[in-house]
């Protein structure tokens with residue numbers, strides 16, 4: 001058994017008896033891992049209760065070769081993301097990137113840039129009070145870039161036109177854009193408005209911590225969410241059903257305004 005140290009975000013935490021927890025973590029060095037931790041032995045008393053889904057930790061653990069469950073030796077709580085836990089809207093939004101990573105990423109397949117993106121997303125939700133939905137859209141967009149499925153939207157794939165027209169066509173399987181007149185016959189086509197195109201080009205230019213600043217209407221937001229989801233589902237089989245997104249949709253009218261925008 002090798003001992004390792006890594007930063008991690010808790011994707012899921014489940015009590016195991018009175019004194020143990022099984023954590024599903026996204027770690028910086030090892031990707032997604034499952035870990036058994038014992039309260040009295042591995043964690044300071046005060047931190048035990050705060051060690052829950054959506055918290056950020058530093059951990060030392062025994063890696064068991066060819067086993068899917070590893071043993072925590074020491075877990076130090078770095079950020080419990082209190083403001084996320086105190087807001088239903090923030091909690092529901094934070095569960096979206098966690099579910100995408102859980103469903104789409106192979107176990108123990110490290111991607112430090114994805115870890116950093118997840119941590120920035122959590123910090124954005126923790127520290128900002130408006131435009132929160134745009135932080136999640138930016139996560140999804142940058143996730144598609146990290147996994148190589150992001151469509152190229154800077155020009156028409158057919159004629160090279162870079163201008164933003166009122167309407168374009170998104171070529172889902174080719175991962176690109178076409179003017180209406182240039183769109184080749186095929187099934188995997190989606191209409192995309194000039195405003196949605198402008199939003200995605202803006203997302204390409206900015207850092208995640210500025211993504212909350214976008215001012216977009218509810219109608220445009222729905223179009224953007226539909227395009228992002230359709231594109232991710234088409235290219236990543238395991239993202240067909242995202243219960244966190246369904247929950248956001250079903251709560252759309254009851255969530256606080258900060259989580260809707």
Ligand SMILES: [Zn+2]
Pocket residue numbers: 156157158159160161178179181182
């Ligand atoms: Zn064209």
